[in-house]
Each structure stands twice: as structure tokens, then as C-alpha cells.
Amino acid sequence: MERLHIAFFGPTNSGKSTLVNAICGQEVSLVSPVPGTTTDPVRKIAELPDLGPCVLIDTAGMDDNSTLGAERQRLTRAVMDETDVAVLLDPSLLQQFKDAGIPSVVYTRGQSVASLLERIAAVAPREESRYLTGNLVKEGSSVLLVMPQDKEAPKGRLILPQVQILRELLDRGCVPHSCTDKSLTAAIASLGGKPDLVITDSQVFGLVNRTIPADWALTSFSVLLAAAKGDIKVFTEGARAIDALRPGGRVLIAEACTHVPDTEDIGRVKIPAMLRRRVGDLTVDVSAGNNFPEDITPYSLIIHCGACVANARLVRSRIRKAVAAGVPITNYGLAIAYLQGILPRISMP
Secondary structure (H helix, E strand, O other), rough: OOOOOEEOOOOOOOOOOHOOOHHOOOOOOOOOOOOOOOOEEEEEEEEEEOOEEEEEEEEEOOOOOOOOHHHHHHHHHHHOOOOOOOEEEEEEHHHHHHHHHOOOOEEOOOOHHHHHHHHHHHHOOOOOOOOOOOOOOOOOOEEEEEOOOOOOOOOOOOOOOHHHHHHHHHHHHOOOEEOOOOOOOHHHHHHHOOOEEEOOOHHHHHHEEEEEEEOOOOHHHHHHHHHHHHHHHHHHHHHHHHHHHOOOOOEEOOOOOOOOOOOOOOHHHHHHHHHHHHOOOOOEEEEEOOOOOOOOOOEEEEOHHHHHOOHHHHHHHHHHHHHHOOOOOHHHHHHHHHHHHHHHEEEEO
């Protein structure tokens, strides 16, 4: 999710797959003279000179007129939302990508891979390095992490946001203390004093809020991700739009990843249940991965996941679409905090 996403666009049989293979030095995408050989986006993780860790994305032809061409073109357009740099094999596409605000380079046949990578490096966006925890902590800060391990948590591993935050705290010279929701009381007793910050999984916001003293600073993994990858102000206003929901309304739960949901799924089970208890009957749709709807106007609210596996470009693209369509958008952590009446308490970086 923090890798530079480089996508290749052009007509069918223009050499996109051949170029991706040449950059990687291996067969990543199938190559043939048959039009429409690449049907779905193909992703390859690679380490590239002067660019570092990247994701290369090969796409179907933007002029694919085969039986499934319209669907393939839809998937190709969806890739644009996560593209940090576009490599175009057709100069006529340049204005389209410029209008979309996507840095682009045009590849000319015969250009060396080294030369192309230099041009990509020249236009690649360079975001200022920042901490997820922002100014909420400093060297020596004591931080309590509340990390429930339910059925949705991967066996034997922590979920990605927990790993990221824990590593960041160690890198910043902080003193992290970890517990689950079930051992929270014991963890508080073992601290011997007030921590500088409590970071919790959003799904146990209510429990943690009731358990810790009122003067302890509180936030969540999801809120920190919302500030780092999205627009915390837009998301906060979107959470307040929950008050405008009415019975019969329609809400979109937008997930950036694809996973098989379980009975304790926060986005598909817990948040919809919270909304229905507050509002009444609602239609709740779910989009996963890149299947974000092209038309979002039927929705009264979009609630996005923390996007731990998505890059900032994707999240901000979806925010722009929501704002343009006049549809409020928020994320899991802020929505849950608002539903539980504790949003004013939440610390934001």
C-alpha cells in the first residue's frame, strides 16, 4: 500500500505486457499476437532503480471491443484510481490522464527500460514522509494498544494496521503496551500511571471509552489511517451525516481489500447492525477491492474501511468522487465513534 503504483495503458496489442515483462526481467504477463490477450489487470511487485518498492499493473486494452470488452475497459478504468504514475503506449491518451490528475509518461517503441524508469522517477509523486501517529506521540511516550483478536484476525499474526503502528512506535522511541479488549483492565492496572495515548481497534471503541479514565487521550487504528491516506475533515463531516439517514435509505460499505467475511465482520455485520439500531431499516450494499461503483448517487452515505492495503491515491480518488457527487463519505473508525457518541473525545493527528 505504500509502494509506488505504476500502471500501463494503451490499445490492445500495443506492447503493454511486453514492456512490463521487460522491466521485470521475467514473464509476468502472457504475451501473444491475439488481440485482448490481457483480460484482467495483472499486478507484479518489484524493486526498481531510483524508485524503490513498486507495484506494476498491466491492463487490458482501452479500445477492447471484444464480447467482454466493455467489462475489461471498466476494470482498466478502475485501475486509474490507484495509479500514481501512468505509462501510456498511446500519446492520444495523455490529455485524459492529465485531466484525471495522474502523472504520466509516454513510452515510445525502442526506448530503453533504463530511460523509461528515469522518466517515471522524474514525474513520480513524492509525498512527505509522515508518521501515522503524527503529533500525538513523541520519543518516550507511553502508548497503550488495545488489539482484539477475533475470528477475522489472521491466525498467528496481527492485522496490518496493528503491525504498522507498533513498528512505528518502536521506531519513534515510544514505549508501547499491548493488550486485547479482554485483558484491558489488567493492562491498565499494570501501567502504573496515565499513558500518553490509547490506540484501539474501532470495533471496541465503546468498551475502551467506558473502561479508561475520561482524561486519557483516545484514538483508533482506523482514524490514524483515515488521516494519513484520506481527508480527515471530509471523513469527520461524513460521520456527522449519519444523523441525516432515514429509514429506507441506502448506504455503501466500501472495502479496499477482498476477504471472505465471517460472522464478526466489522464492515458487513457490526457497522450495518449499529446503523439499523439507530436509523431503522436500511439497504446496505458492500463493494470489495476495486469494485467501487461507478454511480454512487443512489447512496446517502459511504463508509470506507481503513484502507490498510490500499494506497493513498485510491482513497483520495474515492473521496473526490463522493464529494463531486454530493455523497457524504466517512470511514469505519469515525463512523463507529460517532454512532457511540464519543467522536468529540477522539484524538486526531
